[in-house]
Structure formats: structure tokens, C-alpha cells
Amino acid sequence: MTKKALNISQEELVTLLKNRDQSALSLLYENYSLALFGVIFRLLGDQELAEEQLQECFLKIWNNIESYDSSKGRLFTWMLMIARNTAIDAMRKKSFRVNEKTDTLESHVTIIEKANRVDLNVDHIGIKEVIAKLNSKYAKIIDLLYFQGYSQSEAAEYLALPLGTVKTRARTAIQTLKNLLN
Amino acid sequence: MEKIDLTSGILELYVSGALPPEQMEEISQQISKSPELKAEVERIEASFIAFAETMAPKISQSRKAALLNIGKTASTTSPKSSFVEPTPEAKVIPIRSKRWRLVAVASVILLLLSMAFNFLQYQDLQQKDLALQQKDQELAILKNQDEILSNNLNSLQAKYRQNQQFLADIRDPQTETVILNGNGVNFSADQQVRVYWNEDRQLAYIDALNLPPPPQGKTYQLWRLSSLNPITPHDAGLLDGFMENEEKIFNKTISGTSVAFAITLEPEGGSESPTLEQLYVLGLVGG
Numbered sequence: 001m002t003k004k005a006l007n008i009s010q011e012e013l014v015t016l017l018k019n020r021d022q023s024a025l026s027l028l029y030e031n032y033s034l035a036l037f038g039v040i041f042r043l044l045g046d047q048e049l050a051e052e053q054l055q056e057c058f059l060k061i062w063n064n065i066e067s068y069d070s071s072k073g074r075l076f077t078w079m080l081m082i083a084r085n086t087a088i089d090a091m092r093k094k095s096f097r098v099n100e101k102t103d104t105l106e107s108h109v110t111i112i113e114k115a116n117r118v119d120l121n122v123d124h125i126g127i128k129e130v131i132a133k134l135n136s137k138y139a140k141i142i143d144l145l146y147f148q149g150y151s152q153s154e155a156a157e158y159l160a161l162p163l164g165t166v167k168t169r170a171r172t173a174i175q176t177l178k179n180l181l182n
Numbered sequence: 183m184e185k186i187d188l189t190s191g192i193l194e195l196y197v198s199g200a201l202p203p204e205q206m207e208e209i210s211q212q213i214s215k216s217p218e219l220k221a222e223v224e225r226i227e228a229s230f231i232a233f234a235e236t237m238a239p240k241i242s243q244s245r246k247a248a249l250l251n252i253g254k255t256a257s258t259t260s261p262k263s264s265f266v267e268p269t270p271e272a273k274v275i276p277i278r279s280k281r282w283r284l285v286a287v288a289s290v291i292l293l294l295l296s297m298a299f300n301f302l303q304y305q306d307l308q309q310k311d312l313a314l315q316q317k318d319q320e321l322a323i324l325k326n327q328d329e330i331l332s333n334n335l336n337s338l339q340a341k342y343r344q345n346q347q348f349l350a351d352i353r354d355p356q357t358e359t360v361i362l363n364g365n366g367v368n369f370s371a372d373q374q375v376r377v378y379w380n381e382d383r384q385l386a387y388i389d390a391l392n393l394p395p396p397p398q399g400k401t402y403q404l405w406r407l408s409s410l411n412p413i414t415p416h417d418a419g420l421l422d423g424f425m426e427n428e429e430k431i432f433n434k435t436i437s438g439t440s441v442a443f444a445i446t447l448e449p450e451g452g453s454e455s456p457t458l459e460q461l462y463v464l465g466l467v468g469g
Contacts, residue, residue, distance in 0.1 A: 006271055022254075024251050024253075025250050025251075025252060025253055029246065029250060033241065034235040034241070034248065035230070035234035035238070037232035037239075037241055038233075038238035038240040039237070041236055041238055041239060042237050047239050050239075051245045054241070054245070054249070055245065057254050058249050060344045062253055066392065070208060071210050071427035072207055073195075073196070073206050073210060074197060074227065076197070076231070077196070077199045078199075079198055080198070080199060109328075111361065120434045124238070142233070142453065146234070146424075147234075150200060151200045151201070151202070152201060153197050166191075166195075167190060167194075168191045169424065170195055170200075171190065171191030173194075174226050174229050177230070177233045178225065180227040181232045181233060181236075182228065
């Protein structure tokens with residue numbers, strides 16, 4: 001797992017961001033930029049475009065931090081939503097195929113393809129290995145919920161599964177990731 | 183409010199943001215009261231972050247710099263009130279008519295052609311401009327060289343004219359050559375200084391090539407003697423700028439009759455009357 005140079009609690013980071021403290025940007029970068037970039041890149045598949053959208057995402061975080069309300073969710077969850085929306089907006093603007101969410105994803109298959117195709121950021125761990133070990137149904141649930149931003153009910157509908165199964169599958173998927181990446 | 187089951191998977195959905203707003207708020211509230219729940223949420227988040235990071239290519243250095251400086255460039259727009267800023271739908275007006283589409287395509291092609299043409303013109307112009315600048319520089323150098331050369335030529339011509347004049351003057355039948363011999367004390371007796379004297383035209387050239395350089399603060403002075411008995415010397419001028427005068431030919435205007443010439447070493451600026459102890463050369467006219 002990536003060693004974090006600067007560790008900070010999300011509550012502290014929110015305070016710094018709301019105070020317009022420039023150091024918040026370094027902390028944001030060190031702790032979350034790669035994960036947000038991973039999400040954006042997975043959705044757009046183009047390095048330059050994805051970098052532009054990451055910048056857009058940072059800008060939105062910086063400009064709209066006042067609207068973040070910790071009673072509605074984690075800071076990371078809020079940033080994750082911004083990253084996804086920014087990437088999806090960019091897709092629309094570039095007139096990518098949109099409309100149905102189902103059109104844009106091939107879930108885990110896409111992840112595997114991208115892992116094969118792109119020079120990814122991991123030298124300490126074989127991403128292909130991780131994904132290979134992650135049972136396809138778990139890869140798919142993570143892709144839907146975290147990368148694509150499906151709600152629980154949307155995912156259930158898409159997978160034709162009961163709501164409860166989506167929940168337990170999400171649990172198992174994250175547990176598996178945790179074990180694989182640690 | 184029922185207690186949250188850590189292992190149910192609801193927290194995984196909470197972190198991904200997949201739950202309805204009421205449920206998100208409810209869970210947030212419970213987490214804020216339970217360190218155990220909070221720790222679990224952080225573990226879930228860390229696992230996903232680690233995974234998402236493996237999906238990311240390297241971020242370029244220039245982009246990193248831009249991201250870190252976003253606070254300096256960002257305008258402080260008024261924050262939105264919603265949890266996540268809604269994304270405005272871009273309005274696209276569809277082009278339906280086939281003809282209009284053709285016109286649009288043609289326009290784009292024309293625009294591209296025009297841009298390409300402009301670009302080429304611009305490049306050409308830039309190259310020409312560059313060439314012109316080089317020519318200007320070359321011209322300036324040539325002008326400078328020309329100035330130096332013409333200055334050299336002018337001074338050579340002046341010198342040439344002087345020499346021509348000198349030759350003409352000493353060849354004048356009226357010009358006498360007076361040989362001044364060393365007096366044997368300050369200056370060796372077999373060394374000479376020549377004076378070319380033209381009484382009618384009141385001019386004289388002194389060829390002092392054999393004289394040693396005068397010491398610091400001293401100068402040679404030429405004397406005209408109108409009589410030897412009693413000895414009557416008259417100042418006939420200083421051999422000024424001795425060191426700078428390469429040929430050691432000094433041009434003097436001399437009025438009055440002379441029966442002899444002499445040169446003494448005097449303090450700078452010359453003397454009223456010759457210092458006889460410092461007599462270097464003496465010679466009689468017609469001697």
C-alpha cells in the first residue's frame with residue numbers, strides 16, 4: 001500500500017480547506033489525488049483528459065468546500081462524487097456515448113482491460129494479480145458502486161439482485177481488496 | 183434508530199455514497215458517536231483508496247504543480263448549498279438539415295484551410311524577418327569595418343602627404359643640410375643630428391633619430407645662433423612629443439638668420455637661454 005507522506009484526519013483537512021489554507025492542497029494531493037485520479041482515469045481512459053478533469057475536480061473541491069456537510073457523509077465520499085461527476089461531465093462534453101449508464105461500463109472486464117493496456121501506477125504490487133484474484137462478481141460490484149457511482153438500488157437493478165445481496169457483496173469485495181492489497 | 187451492523191456491508195455502501203440521503207445522514211450521526219464505527223469506515227475507505235490508486239497512471243509533474251497552486255488561481259465563487267454541485271446539462275441544438283450540415287462541413291474545411299494558410303504565411307514571414315535581422319546585423323558590422331578602414335586610410339593619406347611635403351622641402355635647392363655633431367660629453371662625438379633648413383621659407387626639419395629618449399621631465403630644445411662672437415642663441419622650439427614621434431622628424435618655423443644650430447636638454451617647457459652643461463649637439467651652417 002502506498003505510504004502516505006503526510007497523514008491527516010479528514011476533519012482536520014476540512015478545517016484547513018475551509019480556512020483557505022494553501023497547505024490543505026498539499027495534503028489533499030498527498031492523500032487523495034491518486035485515488036481520485038484512478039477513478040477519473042478509469043472512467044475516461046485518456047491520461048491528458050483525465051488530468052484536466054482531476055484539476056477541475058480539485059478546483060471544485062477548493063471552491064465548494066463550504067458546501068460540504070460532514071453530517072451527510074465523509075469528505076472522501078464527497079470528493080469521490082465530485083470526481084465521478086466531473087469525469088461524467090467531461091464525457092458528455094466530449095460527446096462520448098452516454099445516456100444509459102449501462103452503456104458506459106463493462107464493469108470488471110473494463111478494469112482488467114485497462115490494467116493490461118495502461119502503464120499503471122503500481123510498481124510494488126501486480127494490479128493484474130489483484131484483479132485476477134478478485135472474483136469477477138466482486139470486481140463488478142466495486143466498479144458499479146465506487147467507480148461508476150451507482151446507488152444501492154441501481155446496482156441491485158442492474159445486477160438483478162436483492163438489495164441485501166448488493167450490501168453483502170460490497171462487504172466481501174472490500175474485505176477481499178483489503179486482504180489483497182495489505 | 184437500530185444499531186449498525188459492522189459486517190452487514192452498509193458501511194461499504196456508505197463510503198461509496200450509494201445510500202439515500204436520509205440513510206447517509208443517519209449513519210453519519212451514528213459514526214460520530216462510535217469510534218468503533220469510525221475506525222471501520224476508515225478501514226473501508228483506505229482499502230478502496232489503495233485499490234483506486236492502483237488504477238491511476240502517474241500524474242505529470244506539471245499537473246501536480248497546477249493542482250498545488252489551484253488556491254492561487256481559483257476564483258472564490260459562492261459555494262453551492264447542495265451536497266454535491268449539480269452538473270448543468272449542456273444545451274445542444276441538433277443540426278437536422280442535410281444541407282446545413284454540408285454548409286457546416288464546408289465552413290469547417292474552409293476555416294481549416296485558411297488557418298493552415300495563415301500558419302504557413304506566418305512561418306514564412308517569421309523566417310523572412312529573421313533573415314532581415316541577420317542582414318541588418320551584417321550591415322552594421324560592415325559599416326563599422328568600413329569606418330575603421332576609412333579612418334585608417336585618412337591617417338595614411340595625411341602621413342603620405344606629410345612625407346611628400348618633407349621630401350619636396352629637403353629637395354628644394356634652397357634647403358641647406360646642417361650637420362650637428364655630438365659634443366662628446368653628453369652625446370658621442372661621432373653621432374649626428376641633421377637639420378634641413380630653408381632660410382627663405384623660414385622652415386626647418388630636424389632629424390633627431392640618433393638622440394636618446396629624453397629623461398622624465400626633460401625635453402630637447404633647438405637653438406638658433408645668430409652670431410658666434412659673441413655667442414648669441416635664440417630659442418627655435420622644443421622637440422616635443424619625442425617618444426610619440428616615430429620618425430623623429432620635427433618640423434619648425436625659423437625666422438632670422440642663423441650661423442649655427444644647437445640642441446640642449448632642458449626642463450620640460452624649455453628655457454629662456456640654453457643650459458650649456460646640457461649641450462648635446464652643435465653644428466655650423468655651411469660647416
